[in-house]
Every structure is written in C-alpha cells, then in structure tokens.
Amino acid sequence: MSNNPSHQTAHSSLLISQDSLFTHIRHTEFNRLDQHGHTYLDFTGGNLYPEKALLQHQNLLRSEILGNPHSTNPASLLSTTLVESARAKVLDFFRAEDYFCIFTQNATGALKIVGECYPFDQQSYFLALADNHNSVNGIREFCLHKGGRYEYCPIHYEDLGIDHEKLEELLAAQPDSTHKLFAFPAQSNVSGVKHDLKWIATAQDAGWDVLLDAAAFVPTSRLDLSVHKPDFVSISFYKIFGYPTGIGCLLVKKSKFEKLQKPWFAGGTVTLVSVATPNHYLANNHERFEDGTLNYLDIPAIKTGLEFIETIGIERITERVSQLINYLYEKLKHLTYPDGRPKVRIFGPEDRSRAGGTLIMNFYDPNGERIPFEEVEQRANALKISIRSGCFCNPGIDEVNNCITGPALSAYFSSRNKGDYKDMMAFLGIMRGATRVSVGIATNQKDLDNFIEFVERLQ
Ligand SMILES: Cc1ncc(COP(=O)(O)O)c(C=O)c1O
Secondary structure, three states, rough: OOHHHHHHHHHHOOOOOOHHHHHHHHHHHHHHHHHOOEEEEEOOOOOOHHHHHHHHHHHHHOOOOOOOOEEEHHHHHHHHHHHHHHHHHHHOOOOOEEEEEEEOOOHHHHHHHHHHHHOOOOOOOEEEEEOHHHHHOOHHHHHHOOEEEEEEEOOOOHHHHHHHHHHHHHHOOOOOOOOOOEEEEEEEOOOOOOOHHHHHHHHOOOOOOOEEOOOOOOOOOOOOOOOOOOOEEEOOHHHHHHOOOOOOEEEEEHHHHHOOOOOOOOOOOEEOOOOOOOOOEEEOOOHHHHOOOOOOOOOHHHHHHHHHHHHHHHHHHHHHHHHHHHHHHHHOOOOOOOOEEEEEEOOOOOOHHHHHEEEEEEOOOOOOOOOOOOHHHHHHOOOEEEEEEOOOOOOHHHHOOOOOOOOHHHHHHHHHOOHHHHHHHHHHHHOOOOOEEEEEOOHHHHHHHHHHHHHHHHH
16 A cells, blocks of 8 residues: 555545445346456446346246237237336336337337438438437438438547537528438447437427437436437337347337328238228327337336336436446556556546446557557457447447548548448558447446456556
8 A cells, every 4th residue: 555645545536435235236136247257348238137137037937928919818918018017117217208118129220210200301401410329320321312411410529529519500500491300329339428418409499300319328327308308219228237138119209209200001000901992090109110019028028127227226327337437437547658658548528427337448559559459359358358349330439539531431432332341441541449348237346457457468
C-alpha cells in the first residue's frame, strides 16, 4: 500500500462498492462463470441468463400442456393467457400504456416492420444519426425504393455525441414533407453514449415521427414511455436478461398504429380474408404485425425475465453498471509504457455519466503502433476472456473514430461490386475497428481486474 495519502485516496475512490445483492446474484445465478473461470465482458452483445429464470421456465414447460394459440382448446387457451400476460408485463415494465406491444424475432425484426410499413413516398425523408446499428441504417433502403431521401446527422469526433446544431438544422429543414422519420439509438451499441431523449419531443414538435432504437439502452437503464414518447421503439429481450433468444418487440404508439401500412397479410394478422374476392380485413391491434405462429413456448419467459430485473431494480442496475465502467475506465486510462506512452485509447466522452456500461478502445504497442483488434481478441480468447471486436454493425461510429472521409469510401465502393471489411482496410491502407468491452448485472470487480491485467501484459 502506498504511503502517499493522495494516492491512497485516489485508489480507494476507484473501488467498486461491495453491493452484497450483486455478490449474492453472481453466486446464485451466474456461478457458472466462476466454475468455468470465464471472464465475460460482452453484455452489449448478449446478456447472460440467471439460472433462476431458466429453471422457472423449464418447470413451466415440464408441467403444463401448451398448444398453438388462436383456438379455444385448453392447451391453446393456456398459451394465449401466458403470451398475453407476458405482453402486459412488457407494457407495464416500460410504462407503455399508450402503446401496442408487437412481439418480433428481435430488435431487427421490429425495425424491419417500421421500415417496411412506414408510408415513405417521394416527398419523404429518413433522418438517422450517424451512430446507428445497421438494422436501423438499412431502413434507408425502404425509403429510397419508394423515391424518398435520407440523410445522416453527424456525431462529434471528440465525444461521439450528437452534433446539436446540425440536428436542429436538419429537423427544421423539411417543413413540407408529410412522412418524415427520425431514428436514433437511446444508447450507442458501440460507444455506450446515451443520447439525450429530449430529441424525441424536439423532433416530434418539428413534425417528425421518431423511431427510438432502445436495444442497447434498456438492459441497464429505465425507459419510461409515459415520460418520453417516441412513435416506435425497438427492443431485443436477450439483451436485457439473456434468455430466451429469438424474441424482441416493437412498441408502437397507439396514435401512430394506422400510419404503418402493412404491405401484405399472413396467418394470424387478419380478422377475415376472401379468396373469391380480393378482400381482407387486418386485425386492429398488435396481431396485425405478428406474422404466423408466435414463439408461444418462449414468450412466457419474457415475463419471468422482466420480473428478475424488477427484483433487483433497474435504477440499481444503472448505478452498479456505472460504478463498474467508471472503475474500468479510470484504470485503463492510466495504463502507460515506462516512457509514458499510453497503452490504450478509449473513444467517447471523458465524462462517463452520459454513457452506459460499454467502452470501445484500441491498444498500442511500445512503439505507439496500433495492435490489430483480431490479435487482441485472440489473446483474450486464450485466457477465456470474452470481448468483441470489429465495427459492431455500426459503421458510422467506426468511420468517425478512424477519420475516414466520404470521398475515400466512395473511391472504394466505386472500384468494385462486392467487398468486405478486410478488403476495404487493404484498399484504404488503414486499420479500422476497435475492441469493445461491456459489463452487466453479473460482472464483478474480479472480471474487470482480469481484463486490466490482460491489458497490462499486452504489448
Ligand atoms: C442498438 C442496437 N440496435 C439493434 C440491434 C440489433 O439487435 P438484434 O440483433 O437482436 O436484432 C443491436 C444489437 O446489438 C443493438 O445493439
């Protein structure tokens, strides 16, 4: 222990407060991490499931007879009851009284419904933040195919936050368009930056419909839809509580429900169809967008998962994740070589109070050369440390972090009909991508210290 009092104070302020609840949860629900000696730091990729929720769900499946919904037989009725109870739980969890909850396969499935059904036309605009997941970026193709236009609002290189002036300008720029959709993530899946939810109301006041991609935000933050009221919200449940995979939802504000124009119908989405005449009536609630048979065996586990989160409390999770990430950030920031050169460069804001439990970074050797992220990941893999690297389906952030210009990208894309990330790096003659580390409910200080030690040894 240092005798320097200022050092002691700085050091102890870094320690994560020992919240016995999280220690208990780690022991009872995630003990498999310790049994495997596994340091899991990819919570933004996918959360880990608590054992309790898994067992509860297994017990349900083992003890009940569940059949395909949409019938009056008892097996069917029980499935319907459980699915509707899960749906009610989702609406309650997000305080979403004014919304429909449409179950989808994942957040991408939710985003696709919006892209496909939003009434884009030749006067339409799709405005997206440069910091968006590709499942949001892809909506621009629906807009283009219907003759509309799209634009991106830039983010700042320094802190990866929204360029406020530019966004205000862009929101004011299309006063005559009727169908204008603005999409942004409540939290970046790459930098962890939480974008200000005030933009929802600002955009709506300027006549825009707002699509909030909440997939990376809701696992560790409260989304209260009685306060912030985007028109459409996308969510993947495995990101919140790990199990089951394959279920997400689209929350649609009831007042915007009719604005989504479904281009076809399918089993389960209609109240009546004729074959002799070209008529059909679409269902007037969530069923309109739930194509075919729902995943009725897994959907009941959504309720169990949300109840697990409630037993901890989402605000407590926010606080815990913030402590964890601040600890990691402060430690990594100060890792240097003997000559003072930094080992790590972390992207995004220095003030982590505006960000969640995700950090992206690059690592440097003693000569100041960037260590390829593939090499970093391989070396972490060998130590059973699960991290993620690449561009995380969010090319906008990567282009900003690596200062890649539009003309350079155009030169690449116009030079060939197909390509990939590696090919592009070779063409541009630069390294792209980064390493992402993300924490969650199951993370403890030991996990972070394992990772810090790994970085200390990296050269
Ligand atoms: C912010 C964000 N949006 C959308 C998605 C897509 O989610 P999914 O792959 O579950 O559809 C992700 C996944 O990482 C995400 O983090």
